[in-house]
Amino acid sequence: MAAPLSRSMFGSLNTCYRCSSKPNKGLKFVRNIYFQTANYQRETFETPSSTKDAEKETHFGFQSVAEEEKEHKVYEVFENVASSYDVMNDAMSAGIHRLWKDAFVEKFSPSPGTKLLDVAGGTGDIAFRFLKYVGTPTFGHPGDDFQMPRDVTAQVYLDPAEASSSSSSSSSDEENGHKSEQAKDGNYATQPDTMGNHVTVCDINQAMLDVGKKRAKALGYTTGLSWVRGNAECLPLPDSSFDAYTIAFGIRNCTHVQEVLNDAYRLLKPGGRFMCLEFSEVKNPLLRSAYDTYSFQVIPVMGQLIAGDWKSYQYLVESIRQFPNQEDFAAMIKSAGFRMVTFQNLTFGVAAIHSGYKI
Amino acid sequence: MVRGLLLCSRRIFSCGSSQTASLVPLRSVTSSPLLLSAPSPRPSEGVKERDSNRSRIAQCQNGLYPGHITTTASQKILLTFNSAYSCLTDPARDDMVAVFGETSGSMALRHMRRKMLADPVGRQILQDQPVINTRTVDINHLGTLPEGTFGKEYWHFLQDNNFSPDARRSVKYVDDLDLMYVMLRYRQVHDLVHVLLEMPPNMLGEVLVKWFEGVQTGLPMCYTTALLWPYIRLGPKDRAKYHHMYLRWAVRSGSTAMFLMNVYFEKHWETNLAELRRELNVEPAPVPLRKRKERPEE
Numbered sequence: 001m002a003a004p005l006s007r008s009m010f011g012s013l014n015t016c017y018r019c020s021s022k023p024n025k026g027l028k029f030v031r032n033i034y035f036q037t038a039n040y041q042r043e044t045f046e047t048p049s050s051t052k053d054a055e056k057e058t059h060f061g062f063q064s065v066a067e068e069e070k071e072h073k074v075y076e077v078f079e080n081v082a083s084s085y086d087v088m089n090d091a092m093s094a095g096i097h098r099l100w101k102d103a104f105v106e107k108f109s110p111s112p113g114t115k116l117l118d119v120a121g122g123t124g125d126i127a128f129r130f131l132k133y134v135g136t137p138t139f140g141h142p143g144d145d146f147q148m149p150r151d152v153t154a155q156v157y158l159d160p161a162e163a164s165s166s167s168s169s170s171s172s173d174e175e176n177g178h179k180s181e182q183a184k185d186g187n188y189a190t191q192p193d194t195m196g197n198h199v200t201v202c203d204i205n206q207a208m209l210d211v212g213k214k215r216a217k218a219l220g221y222t223t224g225l226s227w228v229r230g231n232a233e234c235l236p237l238p239d240s241s242f243d244a245y246t247i248a249f250g251i252r253n254c255t256h257v258q259e260v261l262n263d264a265y266r267l268l269k270p271g272g273r274f275m276c277l278e279f280s281e282v283k284n285p286l287l288r289s290a291y292d293t294y295s296f297q298v299i300p301v302m303g304q305l306i307a308g309d310w311k312s313y314q315y316l317v318e319s320i321r322q323f324p325n326q327e328d329f330a331a332m333i334k335s336a337g338f339r340m341v342t343f344q345n346l347t348f349g350v351a352a353i354h355s356g357y358k359i
Numbered sequence: 360m361v362r363g364l365l366l367c368s369r370r371i372f373s374c375g376s377s378q379t380a381s382l383v384p385l386r387s388v389t390s391s392p393l394l395l396s397a398p399s400p401r402p403s404e405g406v407k408e409r410d411s412n413r414s415r416i417a418q419c420q421n422g423l424y425p426g427h428i429t430t431t432a433s434q435k436i437l438l439t440f441n442s443a444y445s446c447l448t449d450p451a452r453d454d455m456v457a458v459f460g461e462t463s464g465s466m467a468l469r470h471m472r473r474k475m476l477a478d479p480v481g482r483q484i485l486q487d488q489p490v491i492n493t494r495t496v497d498i499n500h501l502g503t504l505p506e507g508t509f510g511k512e513y514w515h516f517l518q519d520n521n522f523s524p525d526a527r528r529s530v531k532y533v534d535d536l537d538l539m540y541v542m543l544r545y546r547q548v549h550d551l552v553h554v555l556l557e558m559p560p561n562m563l564g565e566v567l568v569k570w571f572e573g574v575q576t577g578l579p580m581c582y583t584t585a586l587l588w589p590y591i592r593l594g595p596k597d598r599a600k601y602h603h604m605y606l607r608w609a610v611r612s613g614s615t616a617m618f619l620m621n622v623y624f625e626k627h628w629e630t631n632l633a634e635l636r637r638e639l640n641v642e643p644a645p646v647p648l649r650k651r652k653e654r655p656e657e
Contacts, residue, residue: 300428301437305445308454310428310531 058255061318070255071231075205077312078122078253082207084307085123091306092299092313100351104248104277105129107344107353113196117242117267119232119260120250122208124215126277127199130246131221134197138220186213189226200226200242202235203250233259240269248277252323261336268358274338280345280352281325287348295320326352423536426529430462438462438532443580447587454528460580461532461542467577468538474618475541481621488540489625491547492525501628509635510628513554520560524550544620545576551624555632555641556612559648562588563597567609567644574613576620604645612642 058067065073081088089097105126110116112134118127185206192198203209209227216225230236232247232254245264254260264274282288295317303313324332326343329352333341338356345352422429430438439462446455475481489495501514517523527546533539552571558564566588573581589601617639627635636643 297431297434298437301434301441304438304458305441305455308452314428 059319059322061315061322063318067255071204073315074253074255077315078205079207080309080312081307082122082205082211085208085211088303088307088313091302096347100277100346101125101129101248103346104246104275104353105133107355108244108246108273108275110134110197110244114198114243115192115196115241116199116244116246117202117235117237118199119202119235119245119247119264120204120253121201121246121248122203122205122212124201124212126246126248127201127212127225128215128219128221130199131197131224134195136193136195136197136221136224139222185229186210187227187229188213189228190223193224198224198226200228200237202228202230202232202237204229204231232263234263235267237267239266240272242267242272243269244273244275246275246277249279251276251278252319257324257329258332258336261333261338265337265358270358272358274333274354274356274358276329276333276354277351278329278354279320279323280329280343280349282349284348291350326354329354423534424530424539426531427534427539428531429534430532435462435532443583446584447591456580456584457528457546458532459583460545460578461530463579464542465533465538467579468533468541471545471576471620472537472541475620478618478621480623481618484544484621484623485537485540489623490543491550491625492527493523496524496625498524504629507631507633508628509554509624509630509632512557512632513551513628516550516554522550522560541620545572545578548619548622548624552619555619555636555639557643557647561648562592563601563605564648566593566601567605570606570609571613571616574610575616575618608642608645616641 056067057064058070059065060070060073078085093100108130110130110133114130114134116127116130118124118130121127187206187209189200201209201212203212206229209229213227228235228237232250233256245268247260247264251257251260261274268274282291299317300310300314304310307313323329326345326349330341330343333354333356337358339359341354341356343352343354438458442455442459442462445452446459449455472485475485498514498517501510502518504511504514524547527543527550530539530542530546533542549568549572552558552568553560553564556568556571558568566585569581569585569588572578573585589598593601619639622639630638635641
């Protein structure tokens with residue numbers, strides 16, 4: 001049974017149900033010369049040896065950083081890129097990322113009534129495709145003076161008066177419950193639509209969620225959509241509450257990938273499906289060298305020209321190389337407890353869809 | 360003839376490497392205020408010591424100086440052409456102007472550096488490597504100076520247009536420490552040239568300052584933007600003024616004035632502006648471009 005959306009789900013973003021014994025520490029803000037602001041004279045840069053010795057290290061692109069720092073640095077990357085994220089995706093992949101995401105949702109083929117958790121899905125690409133696939137109605141353009149579901153062949157037609165009163169009553173329920181959290185960052189939650197479809201979009205970065213919320217408003221989705229800010233390694237959501245868990249192009253940015261997989265296992269209902277769309281290894285050596293040349297020579301240049309940010313896109317292409325390949329990642333998914341783990345390559349291995357079930 | 364051969368050989372060698380032998384021994388760049396790192400070795404040791412300094416500096420991740428992004432030749436070419444296109448067509452992209460200047464300016468920067476080394480004040484600037492930002496210049500003090508002084512005019516320029524000296528973009532794509540400083544100095548002097556020429560930072564003023572700087576420095580970015588902006592971004596009235604009078608003045612002024620990169624502006628805050636212009640042989644505009652805010656005292 002799906003847990004109803006309630007106040008307890010949004011209790012505290014600092015601790016999650018699983019790791020309430022170890023709340024998130026306050027993140028140290030470490031200014032590192034890897035990310036320079038425009039006025040570099042103001043920077044004081046730390047020599048590399050000072051922070052490394054006592055702490056465990058992980059990779060940040062091709063750099064080595066303390067584990068504590070990585071989360072914050074990734075946060076900064078996505079804060080910098082959020083406003084131009086969609087434009088850059090289109091530019092870098094010549095629009096192919098849309099085909100990948102379409103293939104992903106086709107492979108997923110959600111049935112009506114699915115409760116989906118879309119993690120690292122800030123700008124909402126997968127969430128909106130899901131809602132379109134299951135047929136969640138959108139209630140018209142902002143300029144319309146009448147309200148009707150866009151798809152008139154939908155099996156369910158909601159009387160606009162009913163729809164607005166139900167959404168307002170549900171939102172008032174939510175708002176009375178946790179107005180303070182909503183007022184702070186504007187992350188709202190809504191009820192599932194009439195067929196029972198619902199998607200919860202989670203992201204660690206509020207800027208990305210804000211872009212997604214704007215898009216949702218433009219597309220007209222008023223039910224079946226919730227926004228939560230949280231860390232994928234321990235999300236503030238109850239166990240066994242989702243039918244499906246998707247994460248598209250987000251898992252390689254997480255500091256501890258295995259913990260994300262373990263948390264996915266926790267959050268899924270028995271029988272639930274885990275799906276991951278991520279950049280992977282191109283097996284063919286010729287294609288791989290062409291892909292590498294394009295990644296390292298052209299993408300950061302595009303980042304500078306379009307988004308004004310070389311370093312973030314340098315990090316993004318380096319993080320792709322640091323992520324495990326298809327087989328290794330499938331093994332990690334298996335070790336989290338998922339079964340029937342399969343993967344499918346897209347575009348010769350540039351991206352791959354991994355799928356597993358909690359059975 | 361021997362001297363000619365020596366000069367040629369020096370030029371050949373200097374084109375190849377970025378470590379041009381300087382005419383006088385300079386204090387090592389590692390002790391410049393810009394790089395908070397190793398102490399400076401003795402200046403008489405020449406190229407070898409430069410190498411070891413560079414390896415120490417290269418402890419900076421990814422480059423020679425904070426903010427340095429190493430780029431290959433093909434990346435530089437891509438950046439040059441695309442940033443040129445962006446800065447010509449999109450008015451809001453001042454970072455594209457900066458990128459275009461850096462990626463296309465290596466020859467011009469070397470020429471500027473040579474001119475600075477040939478002048479005693481220029482050499483002093485290259486040694487001290489002064490920067491103009493809110494930490495090194497007391498903006499409030501500039502506001503207390505009497506009207507008509509260079510510092511007070513600069514203060515007015517910043518106040519009227521809501522600028523801050525900190526907002527100058529840092530250098531990213533220059534692969535040499537000294538040339539990086541020359542580029543940085545050029546950017547900082549840009550604002551001061553606005554003050555000297557009394558050009559407001561609107562489109563026409565920017566075009567004229569770019570002409571002046573293009574003639575003085577030879578940077579391709581200056582020439583390209585100065586040539587093309589009037590036809591892309593100026594309205595018909597401004598373009599008429601430009602063609603009729605201001606273009607000729609800007610080019611003339613630029614070619615007769617002293618090389619402004621060799622001027623230690625930080626020492627002239629209290630000099631009267633008109634006097635400074637006379638000293639530097641900068642010809643003021645025949646008809647001043649109206650500034651945005653009229654000042655009652657003048």
